[in-house]
Amino acid sequence: MSKRIKVAIAGLGSRGKDVYAPTAKLFPDKMEIVAIADIDPVKVSEVAKEYSVPESGCFSSAEKLLAQDKLADVMFITTQDQQHVKHALPALKKGYDILLEKPISPDLDECRECVRVANECRKKIVVCHVLRYTPYYTKLKEVIGSAVIGDIVSIMAIENVGYWHQAHSFVRGNWRNSDTTSPMILQKCCHDFDLLLWLSQKTCASVSSFGNTYYFKKENAPEGAALRCLNGCEVKEQCPFDAEKIYITNEDTGVAKGKTGWPVDVVASHPTVESVTEAIKTGPYGRCVYMCDNNVVDHQIVNMNMTDGSTISLTMAAFNTTGSRYQKFMGTKGEIVADLSENTIKVTPFGKKTEVIDVSKLATDFSGHAGGDSRMVEEFIDMIAKGTEPEGNMTSIEHSMESHYCAIAAEKSRLANGAVIDLETLRQL
Structure with a gap:
């Protein structure tokens, strides 16, 4: 039987917390989460409790996790795009193999540096081309x-x-x-x-x-549009991008229709009609789509x-x-x-x-x-356990x-x- 792979997760956003962490429950004989890091202490506390991660394995940032001696066999790096390489390089030098959320980086020089250091350290990086x-x-x-x-x-x-x-x-x-x-x-x-x-x-x-x-720009805002969907917008009923429609009443994505996964769990960590309503009243996901900084x-x-x-x-x-x-x-x-x-x-x-x-x-x-998320993680874990190189669906x-x-x-x-x-x-x- 292959050994049980120890996993550290840097970044507990939608992918790290809600997609990759749950694979530990699907494959308990293959992997265990032993270290986690995120800037949100509530997420760290909740994930630690759910997966029995000891306090010594909980960190308030990826940087603090990476400052420690190597704590696991592999690291899942699921931080924001421009942070990926900044976190991958020290992880490689610590001796981690890496499952890296895509993209590697928007900067080609950073991408090349990541390849160079992985080869230099003789460690594997698999990018999450999940499809x-x-x-x-x-x-x-x-x-x-x-x-x-x-x-x-x-x-x-x-x-x-x-x-x-x-x-x-x-x-x-x-x-x-x-x-x-x-x-x-x-x-x-x-x-x-x-x-x-x-x-x-x-x-x-x-x-x-x-x-x-x-x-999606200011000049296309219809007359009567407000800065926020729940702040007196006069065209709310006709707008398909209305946040209340998307996050509360939509049959496929609305919390009032029993949908509590993505995307509403991004809007509110514990989605209810009340928590999501409050979030779109005050947070980024309640802004008018014509008046954002996109x-x-x-x-x-x-x-x-x-x-x-x-x-x-x-x-x-x-x-x-x-x-x-x-x-x-x-x-x-x-x-x-x-x-x-x-x-x-x-x-x-x-x-x-x-x-x-x-x-x-x-x-x-x-x-x-x-159906790709869990299969990707399982193939990555199996590859590390067997000590083989990326093959088949897996990409170097x-x-x-x-x-x-x-x-x-x-x-x-x-x-x-x-x-x-x-x-x-x-x-x-």
């Missing part, structure tokens, strides 16, 4: 790999962010401003770039991109020229009813339409009937990023860098009005 581990994309990878549609010539991909998700995370929330976090195309879509490169087994040569903050884009297109002459287009947009992903793979012998919202993969070889693969019949657990940090080159190049292109950016120039900087 690789889902039953859906694992099956899609298998189908594409069978060459049933021949060589892939072109891919059309769409990242549907969802209107309320955009409002929650990228207008009102932690990822609203690239000055303090990451560009939208990196933060949200490094998932997509990683998937597209992994599924196609291709390398990107150059990109061009366009996009902007089209809608600057990340709400739509962007990226054209990718691959080294073999094939092409990929990626569209990211906020203006969708639900958040999901769609890809169409066009090959020399047929096509595949992959619609995550339907959980179907439609395979049509030229001149033959379409085969519809219902992925819902291939697994029983689709919670947490379509060097492979993760390719998705970051694509995203950072796309942002450079967008800011340069669509100029073509050669990725080799980024790789060699």
Whole structure:
């Protein structure tokens, strides 16, 4: 039997506390949480109690945790985007292997330094490209790999962010401003770039991109809008971005409808109608979406020229009813339409009937990023326990860098009005 892996978690936000920590209950024979850190003492106290973390393993910041001698086998780093590398470097030097929340960093020099130190310390970093581990994309990878549609010539991909998700995370929330976090195309879509490169087994040569903050800005505020949704807004009833609708009355996300997980548990640690109402009266998630300090884009297109002459287009947009992903793979012998919202993969070889693969019949657990969250953690823990290298769905940090080159190049292109950016120039900087 493999040894039980000791885990330290730096950052008890939505991912650290509500997604990765609970895997200790799913796999109690494989892992245990022995150290935690967060700037919120209430979160530290609650997580410590829930997972029996001793007081000696509780810290008021990632920095204080990292100042100690090595306390665990691995560290889950789930702090904010611009903190990732600052926390990863000392963790590597302390001897931790790392599960690192994406993105690595919005700064390419920091990304490269992280790779260099990991190799120097001979430690592993796995970046949380969680969609690789889902039953859906694992099956899609298998189908594409069978060459049933021949060589892939072109891919059309769409990242549907969802209107309320955009409002929650990228207008009102932690990822609203690239000055303090990451560009939208990196933060949200490094998932997509990683998937597209992994599924196609291709390398990107150059990109061009366009996009902007089209809608969520002050000049688009309707007459009668207030600074806060619950502060005399005269257009509240007609506004789909109204915080009360999203967090309290919405059938899929509202606490009054029995929904107490993400996103309402970000708005209030212990969501009730009363606690969420109070939070949107006074906190960031109750602000008018037209009057926030956001600057990340709400739509962007990226054209990718691959080294073999094939092409990929990626569209990211906020203006969708639900958040999901769609890809169409066009090959020399047929096509595949992959619609995550339907959980179907439609395979049509030229001149033959379409085969519809219902992925819902291939697994029983689709919670947490379509079933990817817990599978990713389990595969990471198993890899560390066995002392093996990343393989299969798992990505090394060097492979993760390719998705970051694509995203950072796309942002450079967008800011340069669509100029073509050669990725080799980024790789060699």
